[in-house]
Amino acid sequence: MSNAVKDVGERLTAFLPNLRRFAISLCGARDVADDLVQAACERALASAERFEPGTRFDAWMFRILRNLWIDQVRRQKTAGVQDDISERHDLAGASGEREAEARLTLKTVAEAIGDLPDEQREVLLLVCVEELSYREAADVLDIPIGTVMSRLARARKALGEAAGITTTTARSRVMKGVNE
Amino acid sequence: MTRTDFSDEILMRFADGELDAEISAEIEREMETDDALVARLALFIETRHAAKIAMQPLLEEPLPAELTAAVERVIAAKTSAQNESGASVLPFARRAANDRRASRWLAPVAxxxxxxxxxxxxxxxxxxxxxxxxxxxxxxxxxxxxxxxxxxxxxxxxxxxxxxxxxxxxxxxxxxxxxxxxxxxxxxxxxxxxxxxxxxxxxxxxxxxxxxxxxxxxxxxxxxxxxxxxxxxxxxxxxxxxxxxxxxxxxxxxxxxxxx
Known part of the structure; x- marks a missing residue:
């Protein structure tokens, strides 16, 4: 039994940078994210036996952390806590792109990701950044795989538009059934 | 067979490696002659790449020493607690007093x-x-x-x-x-x-x-x-x-x- 705890502990230590990145992208502020990471580690260790060897440790941890975050948001909401967590300045500041000089009207990719609706951003992070499969992301988020795909597609369209990644606007008009 | 009606979802799955071999091959064939298809597909490939690049600095950022230490304490406490008695509830490491948020939900068991x-x-x-x-x-x-x-x-x-x-x-x-x-x-x-x-x-x-x-x-x-x-x-x-x-x-x- 204590092998499970030891195993999870070791994996956790190596996984902290990724876990923290995901936390920052969820809550948009480093201090909140660090508390969240700590709480997630605590919970993971308390339930180390539940981790099934052979399954993805990162997906398991992301799920634990995200569930904690949802609870926290609701607590704060009901308690009327006014917080600045809606500003995801930390996300954009991270890349240093904000300071780049030639900024026209387009946003940096990091800013654009920060501006996505929560449910789109988390899917984008899990699949495109953390490289989970659609199935794994669906399990982390407890949503059907079809929802993962529709949110992910919307996230990437929004990101492409906001950050100017769309290759040719002329062509995009030809696309059908894209604007919901 | 020629298909030009690949949905965005299909293209995205192709870009993410989530599509079966048969349809993937079909798309690849189609791409040779269909520029519009290539452009639509490019959006999904490029956004994935761009997102990864944009989030990379967060990964490379040094971990706050406070966080690392706190997690190490939790691990050490849990490991020893289990060796001794299997205790399951642990006090949290106390964070700096000036962190106003921490006091609300990460206080020690009180x-x-x-x-x-x-x-x-x-x-x-x-x-x-x-x-x-x-x-x-x-x-x-x-x-x-x-x-x-x-x-x-x-x-x-x-x-x-x-x-x-x-x-x-x-x-x-x-x-x-x-x-x-x-x-x-x-x-x-x-x-x-x-x-x-x-x-x-x-x-x-x-x-x-x-x-x-x-x-x-x-x-x-x-x-x-x-x-x-x-x-x-x-x-x-x-x-x-x-x-x-x-x-x-x-x-x-x-x-x-x-x-x-």
Whole structure:
């Protein structure tokens, strides 16, 4: 039994940078994210036996952390806590792109990701950044795989538009059934 | 066969390597002659790449020493605790005093915990109060029709004043446990300034309170951190699923009301 705890502990230590990145992208502020990471580690260790060897440790941890975050948001909401967590300045500041000089009207990719609706951003992070499969992301988020795909597609369209990644606007008009 | 009607979803799956070989080959063939298809596909390939690049600096950022130390302490404590006794609830490492957020939900397990009732047996709502843990929790505190109604109508994130005992009900989350039973996490504030942090699960046509922590205190209608830590341990134990999304929750709660 204590092998499970030891195993999870070791994996956790190596996984902290990724876990923290995901936390920052969820809550948009480093201090909140660090508390969240700590709480997630605590919970993971308390339930180390539940981790099934052979399954993805990162997906398991992301799920634990995200569930904690949802609870926290609701607590704060009901308690009327006014917080600045809606500003995801930390996300954009991270890349240093904000300071780049030639900024026209387009946003940096990091800013654009920060501006996505929560449910789109988390899917984008899990699949495109953390490289989970659609199935794994669906399990982390407890949503059907079809929802993962529709949110992910919307996230990437929004990101492409906001950050100017769309290759040719002329062509995009030809696309059908894209604007919901 | 020529297809030009690949949906965005199909193209995205192709870009993410989530498409089967047959359709993938079809798309590849089509790309040789269809520039518009290439452009649409490029959006998905490039956004994936761009997102990864943009988030890379966060990964390379040095971890705060405080965080690393705190996690190491938790690991060390848990490892030794398990070697000795298998204890399952650990105090959190205290964070810097100037962190205003931390005090709300990451405080050490504190003296403000007046009582813990956490049993898989639980007790039943609406039976005139025969809690298995006699005397610890006033039976009237949770077994009221008003509470039952609140459990079935108040959406997570909202509050309601319960009629009768002058209690304030706050719905925190709705989720399913290990056995797929519907559960709700909620808090009830009483006039004496105590807050009950609780989980009730559906068993047949009744709500069964499976977990409750009474937190006394000065928190002004806000469950102190120590009680939510205990709750976390409990939720882990029952393998609670992620909170239902608002839409799903509305559907489920609506279904409960219809059964009446």
């Amino acid at each position: 003296a403000s915990l007046a009582a813990v009732i956490a049993g898989f047996g639980g007790y039943w709502l609406g039976r005139g109060g025969q809690p298995t843990a006699e005397g610890v929790l006033p039976p009237t505190a949770l077994s009221s029709p008003a509470l039952e109604e609140a459990l079935e109508t108040v959406v997570s994130g909202e509050e309601r004043q319960l009629s009768g005992p002058n209690q304030r009900f706050r719905a925190i989350a709705t989720f399913r446990d290990n056995d797929q039973a519907l559960c709700r996490e909620f808090e009830v504030d009483s006039p004496d300034r105590s807050t009950v942090v609780s989980v009730a699960c559906r068993a047949g046509a009744e709500w069964r309170v499976t977990f409750a922590v009474v937190a006394r205190g000065d928190s002004g209608g806000y469950a102190p951190a120590s009680s939510t830590e205990t709750l976390d341990a409990y939720l882990t134990a029952i393998n609670a699923g992620a909170p239902l999304e608002a839409e799903e929750e509305a559907k489920v709660l609506g279904g409960l009301r219809e059964q009446k």
